Amino acid sequence: MKIKMNWGFGVVAAFVLFIGFILYFVISMGTSKNLEYDLVSKDYYKDELKFQDQINANKNSKNLKQDLTILKTKEGLKIMFPKEMETKKIEGKVFLYRPSNKQLDFETPIVVSDSSYLLMPDKRLLGGRWNITVSWSYKDQKYLFKKELFY
Structure with missing residues (x-):
C-alpha cells in the first residue's frame, strides 16, 4: 500500500511532529534534575x-x-x-x-x-x-x- 503525499498529509504530519516536540520538551524540562526549583520557604x-x-x-x-x-x-x-x-x-x-x-x-x-x-x-x-x-x-x-x- 502506497501513501499518496499531498499538502493535507504534509500539514497533518507537521502538526503531529510539532506536538510531539512540545510534549518531549515539557516532559524533559519537568523531570530534569538540573532544573529543580525550590520554594523560598518550605513552611x-x-x-x-x-x-x-x-x-x-x-x-x-x-x-x-x-x-x-x-x-x-x-x-x-x-x-x-x-x-x-x-x-x-x-x-x-x-x-x-x-x-x-x-x-x-x-x-x-x-x-x-x-x-x-x-x-x-x-x-x-x-x-x-x-x-x-x-x-x-x-x-x-x-x-x-x-x-x-x-x-
Whole structure:
C-alpha cells in the first residue's frame, strides 16, 4: 500500500511532529534534575501567619530617630544600630538570603561589639545580590529591617 503525499498529509504530519516536540520538551524540562526549583520557604503558610508581627516590627523600626545603617567595608558588612539603643540590650538575628543559591543563605545571632556595630565577615559574602533581614528586640520592643543589597 502506497501513501499518496499531498499538502493535507504534509500539514497533518507537521502538526503531529510539532506536538510531539512540545510534549518531549515539557516532559524533559519537568523531570530534569538540573532544573529543580525550590520554594523560598518550605513552611510558607506558617510564615504567612507571622506576617502581622513583621508589619508591626517594621513600623517600629521606621519610627526610630536614627535608622539602622549598613556599610560595605574591606572587612565585610558593617551593621550599625541606632545610637539611642544600648548595645548590650539588643537581641536578635541577621539573615542573609541569596536568591540565586540557597546554599549561600545563612543566619547569625546579633552580637554587637562595644563600638555599636555588628560585622558580617567578607569571606562569607560572595559578590552579587543579597537580601538582608535584621530582626531584633530592645526593651521588649521588636524591630525589623529588610533591604536588598549588591555586594
